Amino acid sequence: MNFHTRKWVKPEDLNPNGTLFGGSLLRWIDEEAAIYAICQLDNQRVVTKFISEVNFVSSARQGDIIELGMTATDFGRTSITLRCEVRNKVTRKSILTIERMVFVNMDAEGKPAPHGRDRIRYAEEAYERYRQTVHTAVDATAAAAAKEAEREALNEDEAVH
Numbered sequence: 001m002n003f004h005t006r007k008w009v010k011p012e013d014l015n016p017n018g019t020l021f022g023g024s025l026l027r028w029i030d031e032e033a034a035i036y037a038i039c040q041l042d043n044q045r046v047v048t049k050f051i052s053e054v055n056f057v058s059s060a061r062q063g064d065i066i067e068l069g070m071t072a073t074d075f076g077r078t079s080i081t082l083r084c085e086v087r088n089k090v091t092r093k094s095i096l097t098i099e100r101m102v103f104v105n106m107d108a109e110g111k112p113a114p115h116g117r118d119r120i121r122y123a124e125e126a127y128e129r130y131r132q133t134v135h136t137a138v139d140a141t142a143a144a145a146a147k148e149a150e151r152e153a154l155n156e157d158e159a160v161h
């Protein structure tokens with residue numbers, strides 16, 4: 001499981017008990033999980049479908065630094081299932097666990113769409129894909145420019161004759 005995002009527990013995140021408010025934590029988790037799903041499925045249009053039992057294992061206090069961890073546990077046809085854990089960054093003490101968070105991959109019409117993924121995509125793989133896309137686009141632009149220059153040169157030749 002990768003712990004990417006850190007949060008610093010501030011006064012506005014507390015409940016009247018003086019510990020981290022569950023609603024703040026859930027908002028952070030939902031956003032982090034959505035970003036994870038977006039990166040895995042390479043699609044900005046994902047929605048939260050299902051969240052299993054949330055286990056608030058232990059509390060966090062003002063000033064604590066916590067980290068949010070995600071991993072994909074299942075790739076369906078249109079869905080992806082994640083497991084989440086939040087822990088104290090220093091002590092590694094578990095603060096929250098969610099066994100299953102399901103996100104659905106949507107198309108432009110707002111309907112579930114197949115995502116075609118079946119395993120976790122790592123950062124290097126995503127970067128390589130991006131690099132190839134950029135190179136292909138640059139190559140296509142260069143080829144179009146060369147063709148245009150060739151056409152112009154031909155026109156100039158024709159004008160001289």
Ligand SMILES: CC(C)(COP(=O)(O)OP(=O)(O)OC[C@H]1O[C@@H](n2cnc3c(N)ncnc32)[C@H](O)[C@@H]1OP(=O)(O)O)[C@@H](O)C(=O)NCCC(=O)NCCS
Binds near residue numbers: 047075112
């Ligand atoms: C997401 C939504 C379009 C799915 O609609 P649906 O009729 O359930 O669609 P489907 O039956 O095609 O299911 C889509 C996927 O979700 C999965 N799914 C549906 N209900 C599920 C549930 N209760 N638990 C887990 N997965 C579920 C299905 O298995 C399917 O995954 P798969 O293709 O990988 O097998 C619809 O429920 C919706 O719009 N929900 C609101 C989403 C939202 O606004 N989220 C923000 C939270 S406030």
